[in-house]
Structure formats: structure tokens, C-alpha cells
Amino acid sequence: GAAMAVPDKQVASVCPYCGVGCQLTYNVRDNKILYVEGRDGPANHGRLCVKGRYGFDYAHHPQRLTRPLVRREGVAKSATAPMDPARVLEVFREASWEEALALAGGGLARIRDAHGPKSLAGFGSAKGSNEEAYLFQKLVRTGFGSNNVDHCTRLCHASSVAALLEGIGSGAVSNPVMDVLQAEVVIVIGANPTVNHPVAATWIKNAVKGGTKLVVCDPRRSELSRHAHRTLQFKADTDVALLNAMMHVIVAEGLADRDFIASRTSGYEALAENVAAYSPEAMAPLCGIDADTIREVARLYATSKASMILWGMGISQHVHGTDNARCLIALALLTGQIGRPGTGLHPLRGQNNVQGASDAGLIPMMFPDYQRVTEPGVRERFAQAWNVPVAALDDRPGLTVVEVMEAILAGGVKGMYIMGENPAMSDPDANHAREALAALDLLVVQDIFLTETAYLADVILPAGAFPEKTGTFTNTDRLVQLGRQAIDPPGEARQDLWIVQQIARRMGLDWDYGHVSEVFDEMRRLMPSMAGITWARLEREGAVVHPCPEEGHPGTPVVFTDDFPSEDGLARFVPADIIPADERPDADYPMVLITGRQLEHWHTGSMTRRATVLDAIEPDPVALVHPLDLAALGVAPGGVITLASRRGEVALYARADDSSPPGAVFVPFCYYEAAINKLTNAALDPFGKIPEFKYCAIRITPGGAV
Ligand code: SF4
Numbered sequence: 001g002a003a004m005a006v007p008d009k010q011v012a013s014v015c016p017y018c019g020v021g022c023q024l025t026y027n028v029r030d031n032k033i034l035y036v037e038g039r040d041g042p043a044n045h046g047r048l049c050v051k052g053r054y055g056f057d058y059a060h061h062p063q064r065l066t067r068p069l070v071r072r073e074g075v076a077k078s079a080t081a082p083m084d085p086a087r088v089l090e091v092f093r094e095a096s097w098e099e100a101l102a103l104a105g106g107g108l109a110r111i112r113d114a115h116g117p118k119s120l121a122g123f124g125s126a127k128g129s130n131e132e133a134y135l136f137q138k139l140v141r142t143g144f145g146s147n148n149v150d151h152c153t154r155l156c157h158a159s160s161v162a163a164l165l166e167g168i169g170s171g172a173v174s175n176p177v178m179d180v181l182q183a184e185v186v187i188v189i190g191a192n193p194t195v196n197h198p199v200a201a202t203w204i205k206n207a208v209k210g211g212t213k214l215v216v217c218d219p220r221r222s223e224l225s226r227h228a229h230r231t232l233q234f235k236a237d238t239d240v241a242l243l244n245a246m247m248h249v250i251v252a253e254g255l256a257d258r259d260f261i262a263s264r265t266s267g268y269e270a271l272a273e274n275v276a277a278y279s280p281e282a283m284a285p286l287c288g289i290d291a292d293t294i295r296e297v298a299r300l301y302a303t304s305k306a307s308m309i310l311w312g313m314g315i316s317q318h319v320h321g322t323d324n325a326r327c328l329i330a331l332a333l334l335t336g337q338i339g340r341p342g343t344g345l346h347p348l349r350g351q352n353n354v355q356g357a358s359d360a361g362l363i364p365m366m367f368p369d370y371q372r373v374t375e376p377g378v379r380e381r382f383a384q385a386w387n388v389p390v391a392a393l394d395d396r397p398g399l400t401v402v403e404v405m406e407a408i409l410a411g412g413v414k415g416m417y418i419m420g421e422n423p424a425m426s427d428p429d430a431n432h433a434r435e436a437l438a439a440l441d442l443l444v445v446q447d448i449f450l451t452e453t454a455y456l457a458d459v460i461l462p463a464g465a466f467p468e469k470t471g472t473f474t475n476t477d478r479l480v481q482l483g484r485q486a487i488d489p490p491g492e493a494r495q496d497l498w499i500v501q502q503i504a505r506r507m508g509l510d511w512d513y514g515h516v517s518e519v520f521d522e523m524r525r526l527m528p529s530m531a532g533i534t535w536a537r538l539e540r541e542g543a544v545v546h547p548c549p550e551e552g553h554p555g556t557p558v559v560f561t562d563d564f565p566s567e568d569g570l571a572r573f574v575p576a577d578i579i580p581a582d583e584r585p586d587a588d589y590p591m592v593l594i595t596g597r598q599l600e601h602w603h604t605g606s607m608t609r610r611a612t613v614l615d616a617i618e619p620d621p622v623a624l625v626h627p628l629d630l631a632a633l634g635v636a637p638g639g640v641i642t643l644a645s646r647r648g649e650v651a652l653y654a655r656a657d658d659s660s661p662p663g664a665v666f667v668p669f670c671y672y673e674a675a676i677n678k679l680t681n682a683a684l685d686p687f688g689k690i691p692e693f694k695y696c697a698i699r700i701t702p703g704g705a706v
Contacts, residue, residue, distance in 0.1 A: 005029050011486035012039060012542065014473055015052035016127065016466035017602050019349035020044065020177070020199045021475025022052050023542065026467055026486035032060060033467060033487060042543055043177065043475055049198030050600060054613035056467070059487065061610040063449055065462035066491025068100030069093065079434035083455040083672065092460065097492065097502075104417070104444040104459040105506025108144070111415035111442060112507070117145030117394065121404045121413050124151045124362040125420030126351035128496055129471025129483065131519035133353070133360035134368060135500045135511075136419055140398075142388050143507040147373050147398030148413070151362045152421055152603075153354050154401040156313055159321030159688030160347040161358065166687075167329040167574055169566030171370065172355060174344035175308060175558050176477035176545075180207040182342030184304035187297075189217040189328070190239065190314020190694075194224050195599045197312075197348050197476070204310075213304075215297050217242065218314055220594065220666060221659045230297055236592055236664060237581045237695050238287035240320060242294065243327035244278035244576070245287070249298035250334055251275055256302070260336030264564070267573035271330055274575035286578075302335040306342030313350070313596065317694040322687035323576035330573050338571075339560040349476035351603075356474030359530075359546075360523065364398030369527040373397060385526055400689040402427065402682055405436040415442040417503065419496060420463065424452035425604035426669065428691035429647050430677035446499055449606050452672055462493040469495045470516050472538060474546070477557070480533055481543040581695040582683035589645060589697035591629070591663050595676055596694075598668045605670030621650075621671035621706065624657035626664070635702045642704035643667070645696055648678030651704030665698065674706065 007027035015022040023041025027034045033056045038048040063085050069092035071077075095103075111119050122144065124136035133151075140149035153161070161171035168174075177200045180186050186207060193201035205227050208214050213229040216222065219236035234242050250256055251272050261268045280291035301307045309332060315324040325347070332338040332345050349355045361368035371378040374395060383390035399407055405427065407413040416437075427433035437443060437456040445457040448465045467486040474480050489495065497516060504511045513519050517535040524530050532548035532555075545555035563569035585592055600618040601608040608614045623643060635641055637656040642649055643665065652667065652674045660666050667676040681696040 005034050007034055011484050013467065013483045013486060014041070014352070014481045015048065016352055017051045017055060018197055019351060019354060019476035020197050021352065021473065021477070021479055021481055022048050022199050023481065024048060024052055028486050031487050033057065041481070042479055043477060044199050047199045047202055051602060051608065051614065055602070055608050055611040057612055058607040058610040059465040059467055063610065064490050064493065065448060065450060065460060066493050067094045067462060068097055068492070069460040070095040070100060070103060071458045077438035077456050079431065079438040079456070083450065083452050085450050088450050091455070100459050100461060101502050101506055104461065105503040107442045108415050108417060108444065108503070109507045112144060115414055118148060118412065119414045120144040120146065120416065121148035121399060122417045123401065123419065123421045123423065124149065124357060126152050126354035126357045127420050127466070128353065128357070129469070129473060130353065130356040130360050130523065131471045131516050132496045132500065133357040133362045134523050135497060135519055137361040138386065139500055139504050139509070141393060142386055143504055143509050145392065146394045147364045147396065148404065149362060149398060150364050150401045150404070151357055152351065152401070152426060153358050153363065154689060155426060155691065155693070156350045156354065157316050157347050158690040159316045159685045160311070160325045162688040163322045163325035163329055163574070165370065166572065167326060168560065168564045168571045170559070171358065172478050173346045173476060174338055174560055175341065175346060177203055177310070177346060179342050179344065179558070180204050180212060180308060181210065183207065183212050183306045183308040185213045185215065185300055185307040187215045187217065187301060187307070187309045188224060189309065189311045191310060191312030191348055192218070192220070192222040192224070192596070193348065194222060196350065196597055198599065200348065213300060215300070219661065219664065230293065232289050232293065232297065233661070235286070235288040236594065237318065239315060239324040240327055240576050240578050241278065241283045242287045242289060243331060244275050245280045245283035245294045246298035246301070247271070247275040247327070247331060247334055248278045249280060249295050250302045253299070255299060256334050257336030261334065264571060265333050265573060266568070266570045271573035271575045274577070301331065301337070306340060307335065307337040308342060308344055308346065310346040310348055312348045314694060316688070316690060317692060319582045319683050319685050319692050320579040321685040321690050323579065326574045326576045333571050333573060341558055344558070352475070353473040355476060355478060356472065356480070359474060359527065364400055368523060369529055382526065402684060402689065402691055405433050408436040408439055414440060416440055417444045418453060419446045419500070422451040422453045422604040422606060424456060425672060425675055425677060428677055428680040428682040428693060430675050431648050432682065446496060448493070449610065451604070451606050452675070461499050462491070463499060464489040464493055464495040469497070472520060477545065479543045479545045480530065480538065482538045582692055583681050583697045585697045589699045591665055591698050591700060593643065593645065593679060593696050593698040594660065594664055594666045594694050595669050595680060596666060598670065601668060601670035603670060605672065609670065621652040621674035622655045622668070623652045624660060624666040625654050625700070626658055626660060626662040627656040628662045629700070630654055630656055633700060633702050639702070640704050640706055642701050643679060643698050644701070645679035645698045650674040650676060650678055651706045653706065665700065
């Protein structure tokens with residue numbers, strides 16, 4: 001066969017996909033990535049999944065945006081016209097950077113000046129670096145003049161973070177994934193790590209081999225349950241019933257950790273009173289798990305020397321997502337299973353940098369490091385550091401992702417800047433979101449491909465892909481890791497940090513950062529959690545775990561060992577009661593839709609569907625339907641079906657899959673040709689403002705056009 005090309009350069013970096021944060025090496029020749037290998041990073045020790053190993057050639061895809069684009073005069077924005085990358089030049093014309101930046105930055109400034117700061121909003125990205133996230137939120141706060149800045153954390157763990165901040169004063173994980181190796185009992189609930197955090201799943205399996213008892217709780221039976229001591233396939237939407245029943249057992253049987261409760265927590269009495277009504281016998285018919293199993297798992301978790309809980313979107317993406325997370329927190333507090341190695345709470349973060357983007361302040365209610373915009377002292381500190389009058393900083397929380405869409409349609413928000421996110425695909429009730437985006441006076445989109453969102457833009461700015469820039473990324477374990485530039489951006493595409501600064505200048509800000517490390521240094525000064533991490537140390541060590549309060553500090557993999565970062569140092573029990581899903585099945589829409597991801601594809605698919613190997617493995621939009629449901633429809637596996645909800649319909653190929661119970665259909669949201677979020681419900685959790693992606697009512701009919 002042909003000789004394999006020999007790399008002329010090897011660049012140590014990290015994987016651009018999930019929150020596990022595997023370290024990898026880009027093998028490059030002539031500005032082209034030839035192949036990728038795993039490196040010995042703290043989270044992966046050489047391991048990579050199929051996305052990390054094969055999902056790199058999207059960066060070289062011919063559809064990369066290489067010149068700024070401006071919407072042609074007279075070409076209307078259509079929320080319904082299918083996006084067609086081949087016809088891009090019929091909708092847009094190429095422009096110079098000078099012209100595009102003037103239209104983008106100048107246009108945003110004009111809207112701000114005519115309609116006030118709250119007429120603008122910005123979405124940053126959990127795929128960008130910490131430095132990009134930081135500069136983006138600084139641009140919105142000091143250039144736009146409001147806190148209307150958010151990103152896709154709102155769609156994944158916002159409810160978990162709301163519950164964690166309320167309960168223990170910090171939204172981050174208490175222990176790294178790798179701690180499962182030291183745990184006696186591990187509960188994985190509402191998560192499918194084999195698919196979504198694949199290398200983390202391998203550590204969980206290693207733990208099981210070493211004797212750890214794994215309990216998998218999920219309405220869908222996942223691959224991990226093959227390794228589980230117990231699998232609780234509870235009925236969708238009954239998390240609170242199940243978890244309260246477990247706590248009922250722990251309280252009733254005297255398994256609560258009295259010392260821990262007395263010295264480290266507040267609010268126990270109210271919790272104990274609340275769970276008294278949730279006996280396993282009463283909850284068993286509701287959640288579909290027999291009372292003995294609930295008792296057994298509760299005892300197992302409570303009495304082990306070290307128990308750890310890992311969870312994902314199955315917990316968070318409900319109108320009761322915050323309540324679900326409150327129950328998990330209460331379980332850990334009730335039993336003292338937090339604050340030691342091998343214990344604790346680990347909300348598995350989805351995007352490679354969703355932890356970092358949130359840390360860096362890409363959220364509407366907090367400045368960097370979760371410092372609240374409503375606190376005068378905080379605003380004073382940031383105003384001084386950013387060299388703006390304190391009155392210039394908005395003292396009210398801004399709009400969240402889904403709220404921005406509502407505000408556009410209500411006429412409040414007129415201009416948007418979206419960096420590296422694709423709300424036209426990722427937002428719930430996507431037709432509605434697309435109508436909102438199309439209704440903007442000015443939409444500026446910065447991305448590497450013509451996404452469904454970019455298709456609705458007025459100005460498109462061609463950005464750098466992950467391997468084309470250097471920056472820091474914070475994984476699910478709070479590890480701050482260095483991603484290093486391996487190749488140059490194609491054509492006239494530019495690194496995002498440069499583009500954000502150009503927009504800032506055209507909005508009247510006088511920014512002049514040189515190297516990315518200058519942005520990092522500014523962040524360190526404002527973020528106590530990162531204060532001790534120097535750029536030189538990152539270059540030397542590649543990864544440092546925060547909180548790292550001063551230089552020379554080793555970093556803190558396990559937190560809450562002595563106290564919690566709340567005002568009184570205590571953690572708080574917050575009781576939760578059952579709230580049903582917003583939209584239950586009925587005669588017209590008798591089935592339940594659950595959305596999520598596939599192993600080979602990442603989120604809205606803009607990268608992985610352009611990665612040759614990954615798209616070859618999973619090339620077509622699929623719905624995973626129970627074989628009994630398929631038989632009842634008279635559809636053979638592989639046949640086409642149409643799914644419809646009250647909000648829209650899409651056609652896909654049916655795959656027979658019995659991991660969901662009959663009546664429930666699972667669909668990945670990565671397929672633009674069958675954008676499943678046209679069907680999902682935009683109803684929000686009242687605390688985290690997260691939409692209910694894991695539950696809405698649909699019906700299936702045979703046939704349709706894919
Ligand atoms: Fe990348 Fe996550 Fe796979 Fe690791 S587990 S290679 S970080 S996608």
C-alpha cells in the first residue's frame with residue numbers, strides 16, 4: 001500500500017469535543033493534520049475515543065468559510081428555507097474584512113446607540129477557549145453595555161449549576177472522574193458516558209473490574225448497564241420520586257450521617273420531613289422500580305466507605321431539572337458522601353470548555369468566577385479592572401438563551417453577535433428560534449462553517465478551528481489545559497480572539513491584547529480560582545486543576561474537604577417535590593421524545609458530520625424506536641418514519657432499538673436535514689432556565705421524505 005506520510009511537526013494539544021478533556025498530539029505535515037494520537041494527560045492517560053482519534057479532518061473540509069460574507073441586498077432571510085452550503089454565494093457575497101467588520105461592529109454600535117444597550121445580545125461558545133469566552137463577555141458587558149450574554153451551558157447543565165450554587169456554593173464538580181477508581185459505589189444517573197464521555201466510561205469500567213459497585217439509573221438502558229451491579233430503568237420524568245424514596249429509606253433506617261449533617265449542613269429537618277411522604281412502596285408504581293430495589297440501592301449508597309454520583313442531561317434537561325439535582329445533592333449531604341477522595345458529586349460537563357466558559361463569565365447573571373452582577377462591590381472591582389465607570393456596568397442579570405429568542409420576537413432585542421454557536425439547531429422549538437433569528441435587524445455570526453444559524457446572518461465572519469489557535473480549556477474535572485496551535489487558518493479565516501477585538505474596536509473600545517497569554521493574565525487577576533496558574537506553568541505542565549489560589553499551589557482535585565464555599569461554610573438541603581413534565585403524552589401525541597447524542601457525532605454536527613470517518617459510520621438521520629412500536633406501525637428497521645409534535649415535524653430512518661421502553665423514541669440532534677429540535681418543547685426550568693429536551697409528546701407515522 002501507499003506509504004503513510006511522515007509528520008514534519010507534532011503538537012501537544014487537547015481534544016476539541018467533550019468535557020473529559022483528553023490530551024492528544026496532532027501529527028502535522030505541510031499545514032495538514034495527518035493523524036491524532038492520545039497523550040498521557042491526567043484525564044485520559046493515552047486513551048482517546050473515536051471522536052478524538054478520527055474527528056479532526058473537519059478542519060480541512062472544503063466547506064470551511066475562508067472569506068467574510070455579507071448578505072446580498074434583497075435576499076430575504078427565511079426561517080424555513082433549507083440551508084444549502086453549495087448555494088452560499090447566491091445568498092451572500094464575499095467582502096473584505098474591513099467592510100465586514102464595519103458592517104458588523106459599526107452596525108451593532110448603531111443599534112446600541114439608537115435603542116439602548118439591552119437591544120443587543122451575544123452568545124459565546126463553550127467550544128472556544130477560556131480567553132475567547134472571557135473577551136466575549138467583556139465585550140458584551142463593556143461594549144454592548146448589558147449582561148445579555150449567554151452560551152449553551154443554558155441548554156445542558158444550567159439547572160445542575162443552579163442547584164449546586166444554591167446547595168453548596170459552587171457549580172463545579174467536587175471530585176474528578178478518575179476518583180471512581182477509589183469509590184466503593186458509583187451511581188451514574190441520567191447519563192450515557194459510553195456515548196457522551198467515552199473515555200470517562202472506560203475509567204468507570206476499570207473501577208468495576210477493581211470491585212466498585214456500579215448502579216446505573218436511567219429510563220434508557222445504556223451500554224454501561226452491562227457492567228452494572230444494579231440497573232434501575234425508571235420511568236422517564238420520575239427522578240424526584242425515585243431519589244426522594246431513596247432518601248426516605250436512608251432517614252427511616254437511621255443510615256444518615258448525623259455528624260456530617262450536624263457539622264457541615266443546614267436545613268436537614270425540612271428535608272427529612274419532606275421525604276417522609278415518599279416511601280418506596282408509594283413511589284414504586286410511579287417510577288417503575290420495586291420497593292426492595294430502591295431500599296437496596298439506598299443502603300448500598302449510604303453505607304459504603306466512598307460513594308460517588310455522576311450525572312448528565314437526563315437529570316438537568318427537565319422543567320424540574322433543578323429539583324432533580326437538588327435531590328442528588330441532598331443524597332450526598334445526607335450520607336456525608338462528599339469531601340473525600342472517591343465520593344462526591346460530578347455533573348459530567350458536555351462541551352470541552354463548558355466549565356471554563358462558565359467560569360470565565362459567559363453567563364448573564366455573573367461576572368467571571370461566579371461573582372454576581374447584582375453585587376455593588378463586585379461591579380466596582382470589575383469596573384476598575386476594565387477601566388470603565390461603575391455606572392456603565394449593568395446591575396441586572398441579562399437574558400438567557402431561550403429568553404433572548406422571546407425578546408427578539410417581542411421587539412426588545414434587535415441585534416446579535418453569535419460566536420461559534422448554532423441556536424438554529426440547538427435551541428428547543430427550533431422553528432420558533434429560527435423565526436426569531438430571522439427577525440433581527442442585524443445578526444453577526446462568527447463560525448468555521450455555514451451553520452444553520454449563519455444562514456440567517458447579515459454578516460458572517462470566518463473563524464479559526466480548534467487546531468488553528470492556542471488557548472486554555474477547562475475540562476469537567478476543573479483541569480485547566482493548554483490547547484496549542486497546530487495549523488494555520490485557511491484563506492482569510494482569522495482566529496476568534498482577533499475578530500472579537502476588531503469588533504470591540506469598532507464599538508468604541510480601545511483593546512490591544514497581543515499574545516493570548518495577556519488575556520489569560522487579566523483573567524487570573526480577576527478570578528481567585530485561577531490566581532495561582534501562570535501561563536509558564538501551563539506551558540510546562542500542560543494542565544493545572546483549579547481552584548489554584550496562589551502561585552506554587554498544587555491545585556485542588558477534591559474540594560469541600562473542610563467546608564463549603566457558601567456564606568456560612570455550610571451546605572444546604574433543599575427539598576423537592578414532584579413536578580410533572582410540561583407536556584405529557586395524550587391521544588393526539590401519544591409517545592415521548594427524548595433527544596441526545598450519538599457516539600460518533602458532536603452536538604449540532606457541524607464538525608463531526610464533516611469528519612470523514614465519523615460521518616461514514618453514522619451518515620443518516622436516525623430515530624431509535626422500540627421494535628414493538630415499529631412493528632405496530634408496520635415499518636421495517638431502516639424504513640422512513642415521520643415524527644411530529646405540536647411544534648413541527650421531521651422525517652428520519654427508524655432504527656430498531658430496545659434500550660428505550662416502548663412508547664419512548666430517542667433522536668440525536670446532530671442532523672440538519674432532520675433537525676429534531678423543531679419538535680422539542682421550549683418550556684423552562686424556573687431556576688436554571690433550561691429547556692425540557694428530555695421529554696415532549698410526539699406521534700409517529702410511517703413514511704415521509706428524508
Ligand atoms: Fe475527546 Fe471526549 Fe473522546 Fe476524550 S472522550 S477523545 S475528550 S470526545
